[in-house]
Amino acid sequence: MEQPVDCSVESIAEMIELSTDLMWRYLIDRGELSASAALVVNRLYREGPMRLTALAEAEGASQSGMTQLVQRLERQGLLEKRSDPDDGRASLVVLGAAGRQNWSSRATVRRQRIAALLPEVSHDDEVALWLAAQVVNRVLGQLRESAGARDWPPVDGSE
Template sequence: MTRKPSERVERIGDALDHATDLTVRYLADRAGLSTAAAYAMNRLHREGPARLTTLAAREGVSQPSMTQLVQRLERQGLVVRHEDPEDGRVALVAVSAAGTALLNDRRDVRRARLDEFLDTLPPEEGRALWLAAEVALPILARLIERADACDRDGELLD
């Protein structure tokens, strides 16, 4: 039986849900990349090159699905595979220069759209949101690090 979330968890969850909706529905450039491709590329960009099996596990998809996605991204020139310096039998997947440029362009589009939306707020609300982001960003980064260290069931990975 699942216990009822606390008011604190409900409020934080609502804030994250709203931020996700704003980002995915209104800020993100949805042309050209699937959501799965964007998430995988963002992970590679943030964390660096990874084995395909590791990337599949971290993204919560099957290895065959990730293989197809990586092949599609390779054909588009957005990712590259290169030899793992620790094990020459293994290939690492990395974001290419073109992939990095695309991710940067997509980030710039999100920021420009956000800027337009922020201009519709009263200045004090914009400042309050900025201050909240200053406090929340390092905390969210730590939560992401902890989440990345766990499998999909919340168990710590080796």
């Protein structure tokens, strides 16, 4: 039996909200990183080198704000700027060795924290969660790709 679209949207929204809350409140280890810095490190890890303007746009930040953040992360050794091989006048923001190590360390902490929580659920629920994760990971990847390809209108707070 097919579910109405509104029910699907509500269930999906709730799953993403619960996952996000669990992640940001309990699983993530930003260390010395602000939330925006952690998101930039994550994006560069997953998507690779980007021009500063593209990074600012992708993160919904002003170019001046992103410039300041990138400079701070450069001073910390997490990011580097390199020449764009496609345009010698431009530069790309890339993860430095310390940035890759930071991402890897935070990923390890997330996995350890998840492993510590799993004994709180039944074996059957753990298996069900693993099976659901196989599908959810694939579909969320598709949604993220689709969202990244869209030209989203600005959110102005009105509905």
